[in-house]
Every structure is written in structure tokens, then in C-alpha cells.
Amino acid sequence: MTTLDNRPNTALLVVDVQNGVVDDAYERDAVVANIGGLVGRARREGVPVVWVRHSDEELVQGSEEWRIVDELRPDDAEPIVEKSYGDSFEDTDLEKILAERGIGRLVVTGAETDACIRSTLHGALVRGYDATLVGDAHTTGDKTAWGAPSPEQVIAHTNLYWRFQLAPGRRGGTVETSEVDFRG
Structure with missing residues (x-):
């Protein structure tokens, strides 16, 4: 249903699964394993995998914290989008990479x-993409000290509200790893 012309293909987007981002994240090992399984499946099915990596004052390029976790290895042919804002589209070449691959x-x-994750989902939808969130393949750290809900509640709420996201000619949606259909 995308509103983008001549864009029939699907890609797996792996956002910021970096040492300094997920080291203390909620259910880190299970989430990384689910992402790894999806990466393997996407590769076997010929679905493009696009990696996103964040850098800032705490995630300095080239540092151990900035590196993608050891369990996940981008293939040499898979693009890595470098970003410094929450939305993976903002001030990056992500749109160009996706357009080139239809x-x-x-x-x-x-x-x-x-x-x-939330910024990228919304960024994708407003730019004309369909964006499906894999409900058991995203995570966050504990920010309850700053008044946020628990990580489990943040994840559950995001899965719930994204399941029903719609815009003219576009849709969101939430599925579990076992339900991912790269054909649409």
C-alpha cells in the first residue's frame, strides 16, 4: 500500500543494535537473537537488510560502544546508514538507499x-512507507529514574499503538518474529 511509486520491495531495517545502546537493554539477548534470525531469513529470501548506526557524544564513531553487537554481522554488501538523530531518515542517505532498491x-x-525506533517508524510513515514493527525484536533501556514507564510497558505500549497506525495509502502494523512476511 505504500504511496511511493515503483517501490514494491521490502527491506529489513536494523536500527542501532550497538554495544552502547543495548548492553543493559530489556531482554537484550532474546531481542538480539530474534533480530539475528530475521537477518538470516531475509538473506536467504533475498530481502535487503539495511543497518542503521547512531553516533553522538556517548557513541563515538569507532569506539566499542558504537560498534554493532558481536552477535550480528552486517554483510559487506549490506549498507550501513550512519545517523546522529533519532529518525533514521533525518540527515542520512537512507532514503536514497531504499529508492535505489525499490x-x-x-x-x-x-x-x-x-x-x-519510534522516530524511525513515524519518519517512514510520513515519507510514504509502510512500516511494520517486529514486536519482539526491539528493546529499550530502563528510564524509570527519569519518570518513564518500565521498559516492558514502553515496549508493550509501542507494540499496541503501532499495530493500528494508518495514513492515507500507508499502514503501520506490529507482528512477532514468527509472523514476519517479507512479501507483504
């Missing part, structure tokens, strides 16, 4: 749920 639908995984 991608109009994104299957979104990664971290952090209440920051870069």
Missing part, C-alpha cells in the same frame, strides 16, 4: 523503542 515497505527492528 523499497516501499520496511520491517523495523532494533533499539531504543522509545527513541530511535
Whole structure:
């Protein structure tokens, strides 16, 4: 249903699964394993995998914290989008990469749920993409000290509200890893 012309393809988007982002994240190992399974499946099915990596004062490029976790290895042919804002589209070459591959639908995984995942989902939808969130393949850290809900509640709420996201000619949606259909 994407509103982007000539964009029939789907990509798996892996956002900010970096050491300094997910080290203390909620259910880190299970989420990383689910993402790893999806990456393997996407590769076997010929679905493009696009990686996103954040950098800022705490995630300095080239540092151990900035690196993608050891369990996940981008293939040399898979693009890595470098970003410094929450929305993976903002001031990056993500749109160009997706356009070159005819991608109009994104299957979104990664971290952090209440920051870069939500920003990227909304960024995709307003730019004309269909954006499916994989409900058990995203995570966040504990921000309850600053008044936020628990990570479990943040993840559950995001899964709930994204399940029903619609815009003219576009849709969101939430599925579990076992329900991902890269064909649409």
C-alpha cells in the first residue's frame, strides 16, 4: 500500500543494535537473537537488510560502544546508514538507499523503542512507507529514574499503538518474529 511509486520491495531495517545502546537493554539477548534470525531469513529470501548506526557524544564513531553487537554481522554488501538523530531518515542517505532498491515497505527492528525506533517508524510513515514493527525484536533501556514507564510497558505500549497506525495509502502494523512476511 505504500504511496511511493515503483517501490514494491521490502527491506529489513536494523536500527542501532550497538554495544552502547543495548548492553543493559530489556531482554537484550532474546531481542538480539530474534533480530539475528530475521537477518538470516531475509538473506536467504533475498530481502535487503539495511543497518542503521547512531553516533553522538556517548557513541563515538569507532569506539566499542558504537560498534554493532558481536552477535550480528552486517554483510559487506549490506549498507550501513550512519545517523546522529533519532529518525533514521533525518540527515542520512537512507532514503536514497531504499529508492535505489525499490523499497516501499520496511520491517523495523532494533533499539531504543522509545527513541530511535519510534522516530524511525513515524519518519517512514510520513515519507510514504509502510512500516511494520517486529514486536519482539526491539528493546529499550530502563528510564524509570527519569519518570518513564518500565521498559516492558514502553515496549508493550509501542507494540499496541503501532499495530493500528494508518495514513492515507500507508499502514503501520506490529507482528512477532514468527509472523514476519517479507512479501507483504
